[in-house]
Amino acid sequence: MSLSINGRRVALTGAAALTAVLALAGPASAHTEVEADKAQALAENVILTVVCEAESATAGFREVRVVLPEGIAPSDVTLEQAPKGWQLKTTDDGYVVGGTPLKTGVDAEYKVKIRQLPDVEEVAFKTIDTYSDGKVSRWIELPKGGEEPEQPAPLLKLKAAAPGAKPISPSPTASPTPSPTPSVTATPSESGATAAAADTKKDDDGTPMSLVVGGVAAAVLVLGAGAWLLTKRRASAGS
Structure with a gap:
């Protein structure tokens, strides 16, 4: 009788253990x-x-x-x-x-x-x-x-954050602090590049360089013509 009771207990214990194992193994x-x-x-x-x-x-x-x-x-x-x-x-x-x-x-x-x-x-x-x-x-x-x-x-x-750890900016392109004001002083290389670009576009007052060159050439022609007329008049008066 005692053996029968002990056998049942062992069987029930084994079944419970198996059920527990299956329950844990199922989701995993x-x-x-x-x-x-x-x-x-x-x-x-x-x-x-x-x-x-x-x-x-x-x-x-x-x-x-x-x-x-x-x-x-x-x-x-x-x-x-x-x-x-x-x-x-x-x-x-x-x-x-x-x-x-x-x-x-x-x-x-x-x-x-x-x-x-x-x-x-x-x-x-x-x-x-x-x-x-x-x-x-x-x-x-x-x-x-x-x-x-x-x-x-x-x-x-996750473990607790390390001492001093802080959240970084949410976007890689965002700056966490304001950027310093850019310097207005150009380096020699930058100055040369800027001058070269200005020669092909505009001078300091915004006038296209082609107009400036044309104006200078016209002024030279006018002065040359005036000098020629003045010399001719003086020659005529002398004669």
């Missing part, structure tokens, strides 16, 4: 993961490694679309490494990496550089995988109430 059997070489808030030029696990038995990955978290602009992402033939294109809310479909069962792995991570504790990179046969997997769900979602979005936990 095929999903997307993201890692960073500098998982720290406000870190700059961070390399993210993204791995999308293949879950289709009949088709390979064609593209991976990512919705960026708040604080990371699409223009702040550049492609560092990807499967052969794959390229990165930005979207309004993130980016797409894709190209020639991969072989069936091959994971899609690529690396991107992030200009700067936001000042938060964790960031979510919602990912949508598309296969060559049109099948779509959406890893976009966030944890709620402590429960693990069935299709969780890749999460990256």
Whole structure:
């Protein structure tokens, strides 16, 4: 009797353990993961490694679309490494990496550089995988109430920002501080170039050089003619 009870207990315990293992393994059997070489808030030029696990038995990955978290602009992402033939294109809310479909069962792995991570504790990179046969997997769900979602979005936990770290300008073309007033003194080379350009266009008062040269030539002719007439009159009076 005691052996029967003990056997039942062992069986129930084993079944519960197996159920727990399957429950934990289910969502992780095929999903997307993201890692960073500098998982720290406000870190700059961070390399993210993204791995999308293949879950289709009949088709390979064609593209991976990512919705960026708040604080990371699409223009702040550049492609560092990807499967052969794959390229990165930005979207309004993130980016797409894709190209020639991969072989069936091959994971899609690529690396991107992030200009700067936001000042938060964790960031979510919602990912949508598309296969060559049109099948779509959406890893976009966030944890709620402590429960693990069935299709969780890749999460990256960040350490606190380093002392003195500050957010950089949102755009690479924007200057964080006002630019100094340009100097009005030209260098010798600049002066020569400016003078050469002025010779082919206008002089200092805005008059075209062709008119100036023509005016000088006309004045010389007038003076020459006047001198000739004056000399002729004096010759006539003397005679």
